[in-house]
Amino acid sequence: xxxxxxxxxxxxxxxxxxxxxxxxxxxxxAERSGVVNLGVEGMMILGAYAGFAxxxxxxxxxxxxxxxxxxxxxxxxxxxxxxxxxxxxxYVSGLALTLFGLGLAGLLGxxxxxxxxxxxxxxxxxxxxxxxxxxxxxxxxxxxxxxYLGILLAVVxxxxxxxxRWGIAIRSVGESPATAxxxxxxxxxxxxxxxxxxxxxAGVGGGYLSVAYRPSWTEGMTAGMGWIVIxxxxxxxxxxxxxxxxxxxxxxxxxLSFRLQAYVSPELLxxxxxxxxxxxxxxxxxxxxxxxRRAPGSLGVPYVRGEx
Amino acid sequence: xxxxxxxxxxxxxPDSPPLVRLEEVTKSFPGVVANDRVTFDVRPGxxxxxxGENGAGKTTLVNVLYGLYRPDSGFVLVRGRRVTIRSPRxxxxxxxxxxxQHFKLVLPHTVAENAALGLKGTPFWxxxxxxxxxxxxxxERYGLPVDPDRRVWELxxxxxxxxxxxxxxxxxxxxxxxxxxxxxxxxQETGELxxxxxxxxxxxxxxxFISHKLTEVLEVADRITVMRRxxxxxxxxxxxxxxxxxxxMMVGREVxxxxxxxACTPGDAALNVEGIHVRNDRGLPAVRGxxxxxxxGEIFGIAGVAGNGQRELVEALAGLRxxxxxxxCILGDDVTNRSPRLLSDIGVAHVPEERIRMGIVPGLSVEExxxxxxxxxxPFCRAGLLHPASVRRFAQTAIEEHxxxxxxxxxxxxxxxxxxxxxxILARELSGQPALVLAAHPTYGLDVGATEQIRELxxxxxxxxxxxxxVSEDLEEVMELADRIAVMFRGEITGVVSAGEAKREEIxxxxxxxxxxxx
Numbered sequence: 172x173x174x175x176x177x178x179x180x181x182x183x184x185x186x187x188x189x190x191x192x193x194x195x196x197x198x199x200x201a202e203r204s205g206v207v208n209l210g211v212e213g214m215m216i217l218g219a220y221a222g223f224a225x226x227x228x229x230x231x232x233x234x235x236x237x238x239x240x241x242x243x244x245x246x247x248x249x250x251x252x253x254x255x256x257x258x259x260x261x262y263v264s265g266l267a268l269t270l271f272g273l274g275l276a277g278l279l280g281x282x283x284x285x286x287x288x289x290x291x292x293x294x295x296x297x298x299x300x301x302x303x304x305x306x307x308x309x310x311x312x313x314x315x316x317x318x319y320l321g322i323l324l325a326v327v328x329x330x331x332x333x334x335x336r337w338g339i340a341i342r343s344v345g346e347s348p349a350t351a352x353x354x355x356x357x358x359x360x361x362x363x364x365x366x367x368x369x370x371x372x373a374g375v376g377g378g379y380l381s382v383a384y385r386p387s388w389t390e391g392m393t394a395g396m397g398w399i400v401i402x403x404x405x406x407x408x409x410x411x412x413x414x415x416x417x418x419x420x421x422x423x424x425x426x427l428s429f430r431l432q433a434y435v436s437p438e439l440l441x442x443x444x445x446x447x448x449x450x451x452x453x454x455x456x457x458x459x460x461x462x463x464r465r466a467p468g469s470l471g472v473p474y475v476r477g478e479x
Numbered sequence: 480x481x482x483x484x485x486x487x488x489x490x491x492x493p494d495s496p497p498l499v500r501l502e503e504v505t506k507s508f509p510g511v512v513a514n515d516r517v518t519f520d521v522r523p524g525x526x527x528x529x530x531g532e533n534g535a536g537k538t539t540l541v542n543v544l545y546g547l548y549r550p551d552s553g554f555v556l557v558r559g560r561r562v563t564i565r566s567p568r569x570x571x572x573x574x575x576x577x578x579x580q581h582f583k584l585v586l587p588h589t590v591a592e593n594a595a596l597g598l599k600g601t602p603f604w605x606x607x608x609x610x611x612x613x614x615x616x617x618x619e620r621y622g623l624p625v626d627p628d629r630r631v632w633e634l635x636x637x638x639x640x641x642x643x644x645x646x647x648x649x650x651x652x653x654x655x656x657x658x659x660x661x662x663x664x665x666x667q668e669t670g671e672l673x674x675x676x677x678x679x680x681x682x683x684x685x686x687x688f689i690s691h692k693l694t695e696v697l698e699v700a701d702r703i704t705v706m707r708r709x710x711x712x713x714x715x716x717x718x719x720x721x722x723x724x725x726x727x728m729m730v731g732r733e734v735x736x737x738x739x740x741x742a743c744t745p746g747d748a749a750l751n752v753e754g755i756h757v758r759n760d761r762g763l764p765a766v767r768g769x770x771x772x773x774x775x776g777e778i779f780g781i782a783g784v785a786g787n788g789q790r791e792l793v794e795a796l797a798g799l800r801x802x803x804x805x806x807x808c809i810l811g812d813d814v815t816n817r818s819p820r821l822l823s824d825i826g827v828a829h830v831p832e833e834r835i836r837m838g839i840v841p842g843l844s845v846e847e848x849x850x851x852x853x854x855x856x857x858p859f860c861r862a863g864l865l866h867p868a869s870v871r872r873f874a875q876t877a878i879e880e881h882x883x884x885x886x887x888x889x890x891x892x893x894x895x896x897x898x899x900x901x902x903x904i905l906a907r908e909l910s911g912q913p914a915l916v917l918a919a920h921p922t923y924g925l926d927v928g929a930t931e932q933i934r935e936l937x938x939x940x941x942x943x944x945x946x947x948x949x950v951s952e953d954l955e956e957v958m959e960l961a962d963r964i965a966v967m968f969r970g971e972i973t974g975v976v977s978a979g980e981a982k983r984e985e986i987x988x989x990x991x992x993x994x995x996x997x998x
Binding site: 334335336337339340342343346347349350351352353354355356468476 | 547566567568571577579583584585586587588592593595596597598601602603604605606607646
């Protein structure tokens with residue numbers, strides 16, 4: 172294993188981890204407020220489609236990403252409406268959103284299939300930092316701005332969650348909505364905002380795939396990333412900072428599954444991230460009580476103000 | 480209702496206008512009128528008790544005041560001004576604070592974070608730090624010691640209650656509503672709470688104190704308003720009231736305070752528990768090396784503040800929770816970690832703590848619930864088919880014998896009142912003469928009539944030679960019924976005393992963790 176191999180692996184792991192990071196950060200906020208959104212896959216693919224279509228039409232990747240974010244928000248608000256306002260089962264609604272998203276994006280995307288994007292989001296080279304030997308080419312060359320924005324976002328979201336008034340409100344709503352309600356916090360508004368933020372970030376994550384990473388549109392191009400995001404949210408213990416490590420670790424797994432194709436059967440390798448996700452869930456289920464305790468106390472439970 | 484003004488404690492200010500007044504408030508829910516034209520007020524510098532049985536409408540009334548319910552008719556006056564309170568936020572803004580019976584706290588968060596939640600004027604950045612300082616000032620002023628940096632789940636129930644009171648004070652509450660505040664406290668902690676309430680009285684706050692315990696209402700209140708079935712029966716000055724009078728107002732008839740407990744000679748051991756260890760739902764040790772035995776013909780009481788391992792102990796004994804270490808013998812046979820069905824077959828009756836969740840199947844009919852433990856055996860089941868006539872016959876006898884009020888045996892069990900559900904459970908569990916009765920909080924939340932009946936049933940089991948394990952938070956109840964009393968604290972038994980020589984204070988000390996073994 173020579174150094175060049177390692178450098179390119181880390182570099183690609185970062186690039187591939189970006190959509191996972193954005194999606195996970197969003198899901199962390201939604202779940203911190205007490206709403207599970209299994210529709211991440213659907214929101215990401217809708218984001219990917221909208222991002223590509225808009226960027227291709229308007230000729231600017233920025234508009235594409237904006238459209239991806241907007242579509243993610245719309246899809247997420249629909250989930251919030253069903254689960255927060257109508258108090259529908261969060262798991263069923265999320266699954267429906269995923270199936271709906273995959274179906275709709277596949278249908279609308281037929282005409283765009285296989286065409287490369289005219290103006291993809293460019294990669295950047297961080298001045299001076301890129302000069303550092305080994306680390307420079309690993310971390311500071313050939314990345315899009317979304318890699319660094321994602322990391323910055325993780326830090327900002329961590330600070331907001333644990334060091335501000337809003338954070339206390341969000342975490343309280345996820346742990347004990349009745350308590351938050353009794354102190355005048357509007358549980359519905361907090362949950363809508365968190366779920367919408369989740370959709371925004373998942374949308375951008377999907378948009379990144381079609382506007383920056385590929386950059387083209389293929390049906391089903393998210394390839395189960397939304398499910399990895401759900402597992403990563405647990406893996407990161409609902410902590411934005413830990414999501415950084417988790418996302419790039421899984422990014423590396425994805426990348427390795429391409430790289431090792433020469434040696435191991437590709438079908439088996441493609442399984443790797445998912446097998447690992449299952450492992451994470453199994454460990455967190457068994458492994459114990461300590462892990463479970465970090466999950467928001469009211470996760471998955473619709474809130475109904477105390478009735479007789 | 481104000482004719483009694485002028486009596487009471489010296490620090491009262493009888494002529495000051497009320498801080499809040501509920502005028503002719505009516506609130507109904509499908510099928511019940513919870514509040515029927517209720518008028519109630521509280522003045523600055525007084526503790527006004529709201530006394531009544533469960534379901535009398537006390538909590539509904541204060542929920543109207545706190546903005547959780549909107550009254551159907553009637554209105555609320557705050558400092559003489561008519562207001563509409565649509566939410567807790569508006570109530571808080573009007574200077575009304577509430578400590579709910581089930582605390583509204585975010586357990587994984589720190590005390591300061593809990594206090595900062597939704598608090599006006601907290602800094603956006605690092606809100607907990609700023610609030611911590613103000614918390615310390617207030618806790619000094621009112622005598623409510625608490626550490627702002629501790630996580631709430633680490634605190635005892637008494638400490639959590641202090642956090643709730645501080646939260647209300649921090650929000651500028653002039654009127655503080657306390658809903659059944661003493662139900663989670665040891666006698667000593669109750670004493671401390673009463674001191675805090677006196678301090679609040681001196682500072683000019685108005686306190687609404689909800690309770691169904693006569694003794695403490697007489698001890699702490701200036702005025703007492705008694706409610707029954709959604710109506711105000713009357714308001715009296717505490718100074719001119721006594722227990723029999725309040726009990727009569729509360730129940731609507733004369734109440735006998737003593738049960739007849741016949742002498743009974745304990746026989747062989749029904750239950751032997753040897754050093755068992757059990758974990759709670761979070762996987763933490765909840766019962767830690769507990770040993771005791773219960774004889775036939777004896778009621779063995781377990782007292783203690785809720786959450787000290789009683790629930791886990793009873794569930795382990797009923798076969799519902801794994802025993803990690805130690806041994807349980809029933810009638811001399813080792814039954815450690817055997818299934819609930821086996822235990823029930825050898826004569827263990829279980830009256831669970833959560834009667835609706837674990838005691839009945841709410842959607843099944845009364846008669847089906849009555850045969851649940853034996854639905855798979857003759858005469859109820861033959862060749863795999865239920866035998867409706869036997870079921871019906873058995874149910875009818877049980878309903879009559881235990882006075883279960885139900886429109887008919889086919890009614891879903893969930894439509895019964897709490898007292899009748901409990902009678903149904905006892906009828907099922909006690910039929911066929913059990914050798915051991917595990918009774919967890921058997922009278923919790925029941926009215927006086929049902930409570931008396933259920934206590935009587937337990938005494939009868941004792942006389943019939945069953946061993947009874949009685950877990951209750953109601954110290955009076957344990958002292959009245961049990962022959963021996965064990966106290967649990969943090970998963971251990973801190974002492975066993977025989978009921979005859981037990982003193983309240985002594986048991987209270989043990990409830991707070993003071994070690995002592997005797998008897």
